[in-house]
Every structure is written in structure tokens, then in C-alpha cells.
Amino acid sequence: MTAVGERLLKSASVFAAPSFAGRFDKLGVVIFALAAAALPLEPFATLKANRIVSGKGLSFFDALPAAVAEPAFGLLLAAAILALLRTRPELKLVAGAVAIIAILALIGLVPGHVVPPEASLARVAPASGFWILIFAFAILVADAMARLELGPVARVSALAAAALVVGAILGSGLWNGLSVLKEYAAHSDAFWREGATHVELAFSSLAAAVLAGLPLGVACQRSPALRSATLPVLNIIQTVPSIAMYGLMMAPLGLLAARFPVLQDFGVRGIGAAPALIALFLYSLLPVTANVVVGLEQAPAEVVEAAKGMGMTGSQRLLRVELPLAFPVILTGIRVVLVQNIGLVTVAALIGGGGFGELVFQGIGQSANDLVLLGAAPTIALAFIAAILLDALIEWLDKRKHP
Numbered sequence: 556m557t558a559v560g561e562r563l564l565k566s567a568s569v570f571a572a573p574s575f576a577g578r579f580d581k582l583g584v585v586i587f588a589l590a591a592a593a594l595p596l597e598p599f600a601t602l603k604a605n606r607i608v609s610g611k612g613l614s615f616f617d618a619l620p621a622a623v624a625e626p627a628f629g630l631l632l633a634a635a636i637l638a639l640l641r642t643r644p645e646l647k648l649v650a651g652a653v654a655i656i657a658i659l660a661l662i663g664l665v666p667g668h669v670v671p672p673e674a675s676l677a678r679v680a681p682a683s684g685f686w687i688l689i690f691a692f693a694i695l696v697a698d699a700m701a702r703l704e705l706g707p708v709a710r711v712s713a714l715a716a717a718a719l720v721v722g723a724i725l726g727s728g729l730w731n732g733l734s735v736l737k738e739y740a741a742h743s744d745a746f747w748r749e750g751a752t753h754v755e756l757a758f759s760s761l762a763a764a765v766l767a768g769l770p771l772g773v774a775c776q777r778s779p780a781l782r783s784a785t786l787p788v789l790n791i792i793q794t795v796p797s798i799a800m801y802g803l804m805m806a807p808l809g810l811l812a813a814r815f816p817v818l819q820d821f822g823v824r825g826i827g828a829a830p831a832l833i834a835l836f837l838y839s840l841l842p843v844t845a846n847v848v849v850g851l852e853q854a855p856a857e858v859v860e861a862a863k864g865m866g867m868t869g870s871q872r873l874l875r876v877e878l879p880l881a882f883p884v885i886l887t888g889i890r891v892v893l894v895q896n897i898g899l900v901t902v903a904a905l906i907g908g909g910g911f912g913e914l915v916f917q918g919i920g921q922s923a924n925d926l927v928l929l930g931a932a933p934t935i936a937l938a939f940i941a942a943i944l945l946d947a948l949i950e951w952l953d954k955r956k957h958p
Contacts, residue, residue, distance in 0.1 A: 582698055583638040589691035590635035594628060597684030600665045605676045606734065607922045612682050618665045627661055630654070631688065638695045644702040651695035658688050659724055666732025678734035680925055707947035707954075714943050734925040735932075742914065742929065750933060752828070753910035756903065757896040757937075760832055764839030764892060769885075771840070772847025773873065782848065789841035797902045800837065804830030805906060831908030835899055839892040846888025850881025883952045890945035897938040901930070 598612025599619075616624045634654040638647060666679040700713065730736050739746060775782035795803075808830050824830075854877045862876045878885075904912030914930030917923075 578641045579639060580641050582694070583640065586691045586695050587635045587639040589687055590631060590638075593684040593687035593691070594631060597687055598682035599684040600662065600669070601680045601682045602669050603678040603680065603734070604674075606678050606738070606925065610678070610680070613665070613669060615684060618669060619661060620664070620668050623661070623664060627657060630657055634692065634695075638692075644699040647695055648699035648703065651692045651699060654692040655689060655696065656720055658685065658692070659720070660729065663724065663729035663733065670732065678737065678925065679732060680734045680928075707951045710943060711947050714940065718940075735928050738923070738925045738929045742926070745914065746929065749910055749913045749930075752908075753897070753900050753912075753934070754937070756828065756831055756835060756900045756908065756910060757893065760835035760839055760896055761889065761892050763832075763836045764843045765889065767836075768840050768843030768888075769847055772844040772885075773851065775844060776848045776851040786841070786845060786848075789844060792837050793841045797834070797838075797899050798905065800834040801830055801903060801906045801908075804834050808833070826907040828903075828908050830906055831900070831903035835896050835903075838899060839896060842888040842891040842895070843885070846885050846891075847881065850884030851877050853884060854880040883949050886945065886949050886952065890942065890949065893941050893945065894938045897934060897941060901934055 594615055599615040600613045601610040602613055603610030615628060618624075619627065631654055634650040637650040662681050662685055670677045670679060700710070705713070724730060771785065775785055792800075805826060808824060809826075858880065859872060859876060862872045867875065900908070900910040901912035901915060904910055904916050911930040911934045915927050915934075918926030918928075918930065
């Protein structure tokens with residue numbers, strides 16, 4: 556660390572003196588500790604001679620030009636100090652957002668500073684310090700948003716703003732020197748092909764579960780005997796590990812395809828998308844069915860009785876009264892299924908199901924961590940986006956239901 560960096564760190568310790576103890580934010584102490592440890596102690600980036608070797612860790616000041624590192628260090632330290640103190644959540648939100656954007660921009664500057672022009676095979680990847688800083692300031696942003704109690708529109712707007720920032724960085728070419736973007740350049744066709752397969756498997760299994768789980772949930776709510784027989788079975792299915800479930804699907808589907816070869820024209824085989832789709836469908840049934848039952852039981856009895864008094868038939872009450880009232884709860888189950896399936900599709904690559912898991916397991920097989928990241932990062936992003944959008948929709952519907 557340079558002398559200026561040491562002086563900045565000492566000034567922070569003076570600023571956070573015991574006299575300010577009463578102004579400390581409990582979560583802010585954790586955020587400050589993470590940032591203060593990551594900045595001087597953890598490597599910010601890793602320089603590798605090629606894509607598969609482990610490489611050498613570079614500190615924050617070694618990875619960046621001095622003219623950039625000094626002010627950036629001060630900015631991140633100031634954001635960490637702001638997190639430490641009890642201040643307005645608006646300030647914490649701005650500080651966390653600015654810090655994250657700065658970190659994302661800084662990592663893109665590393666290749667141009669540390670990679671010699673003649674080292675065409677050299678790779679630069681984010682190291683532990685980068686991820687710790689991102690994690691720390693993401694906690695700060697999430698905590699500030701929770702304290703502000705942002706509504707669904709504000710949360711979706713924040714998500715859109717974050718997507719625009721990442722899109723702008725990608726479009727600017729700032730990250731082109733990073734190893735993960737070099738992996739993307741080499742696997743761009745596979746990335747989009749497997750991405751389309753990933754989304755298709757996640758959403759098609761969800762659609763099938765809704766089509767089957769909705770009437771099954773209604774029937775279970777109407778019949779306690781059917782509920783006691785059905786829900787425990789679905790609960791047992793939910794406990795089967797995903798890799799075991801995919802394996803269980805392979806043998807019967809392989810035998811079925813061998814017995815009826817025409818089924819192979821429709822994609823029914825022992826490996827591939829068919830066993831993955833069936834396994835995901837089975838995993839999805841419990842959350843959908845159980846939430847339909849809970850949602851229908853939570854419908855106000857007086858409203859249902861009023862509909863009955865108006866002369867509505869059972870099907871009319873179900874379609875016009877009970878299901879609309881239960882929809883926010885049902886949508887909660889759909890949210891659980893979608894986020895769950897986006898993650899489980901990754902494992903389906905082990906049986907040829909496709910998806911981003913293909914990149915993940917290729918990277919593991921080749922000891923190429925950045926190829927693993929290329930498959931894992933969009934999977935996490937898809938689950939995160941789906942969760943935020945559906946949470947916002949559920950809250951919006953609940954506010955309309957209870958204004």
C-alpha cells in the first residue's frame with residue numbers, strides 16, 4: 556500500500572474513534588470491517604499467464620494506476636465510513652450505489668495497466684478483494700432500500716437502473732480485457748444457445764406445473780382426503796436431490812424411447828431435455844399446489860358467502876371470487892418455483908439437458924474458472940431479476956387487494 560493509502564486508512568480510524576461509538580450502525584460495522592479488510596489486505600485482481608493456471612494476486616494499488624488507485628481508495632473508504640455511522644438511508648443508498656459502480660469500473664481498468672502488450676494469452680480476473688467489496692456494498696444498498704421501504708415501482712426502477720449501468724459498461728468495452736469476457740468471445744454462440752435453453756426449460760416446467768397444480772390445488776382444498784394423500788407425496792418428491800431425480804428419469808424414459816422409437820422424434824430420450832423437464836415439473840408441483848390450497852383457504856368466508864347469496868354457482872365463485880382473492884398467494888408459489896427452477900436447470904446439464912450449466916461444467920472440466928463464471932453469473936442474474944419482479948408484482952397486487 557502506498558503512503559497516501561496508509562494515511563487515508565489512519566484518518567478513517569481516527570474518524571471512527573470511540574467518541575462516535577453511539578453513532579455506529581450495527582450492520583454498518585460489518586460492512587466497514589469487510590471493506591476495510593478487503594481494500595488493503597485482499598487481492599483485488601488476479602493476473603494469470605493463461606486461462607487455466609492459478610495466477611498471481613494483485614493488491615488494490617498494484618492492480619490500478621496510482622493516479623486512479625489513490626482517489627478510488629479514498630472514495631471506497633469514505634463509503635465504508637458512511638455505512639459505519641448512523642446516517643440517513645438515502646445517503647447510504649447513494650454511497651453504496653456509487654461504490655459498486657466505482658468497483659465495477661475499476662476492475663475494467665486493471666488489464667490495461669498490468670498486462671504487457673506482448674502477453675496475448677495473459678488473463679485478468681476479479682479476485683477475492685473485488686468480490687468482498689461488491690458483497691459489502693451490496694449489503695449496504697439492500698439495507699438502505701429496506702429501511703426506505705421502497706414500493707414495488709421504485710424497486711423495479713432500481714433494478715432497471717442497475718441493468719442500464721451493467722449494460723453501459725458492457726457496451727463501452729471497459730470489461731473486454733477481463734478473462735470472463737474473453738471466454739464469452741470464444742463461446743458467444745454457445746452462450747446464447749444455452750441461455751435460450753435455460754430459459755425455455757425453467758419457464759416451460761413452470762407453465763406445466765401451473766396447468767397441473769392449479770386444478771390439483773383446488774381439488775385438494777375441496778377434499779381433505781385428497782389433500783392428505785397428495786401433499787405428503789409431493790413433499791417427498793421435493794426432498795429428492797436434484798442429481799438423483801435427473802438420474803431416476805433417465806432409465807424409464809430411455810426404455811420408453813427404445814420401445815416406441817417414434818417418441819424420439821418428439822425429444823423423448825433417456826438423456827437431454829425430456830428427463831430434465833419432467834424432473835423440474837415434479838419439483839414444481841408442491842409449491843404451486845400448496846399455495847393454491849393456502850390461497851383459497853385464506854379467502855374471506857364472508858365474501859364467499861356473499862357470492863353464494865348472490866346466486867353464483869360453485870364454478871362462478873371459484874373463478875370470479877376465490878381465485879382472484881387467492882392470486883397473490885398463488886403467485887408467491889410461482890415465484891418460488893421460478894427461482895428454484897432457474898437454479899436447478901444448471902444441474903440438468905449433467906444429463907445433456909443444456910442451459911448455462913453446460914458452460915459451468917465445461918469450465919470445471921477444463922479448470923477454467925472464468926468459463927464457470929460465464930455460466931454461473933447469468934444464472935444468478937436471472938434468478939435475482941425473477942425474484943425482484945415477482946416480489947414487486949405480488950406486493951402491488953396485495954396493495955390493490957388491501958388499499
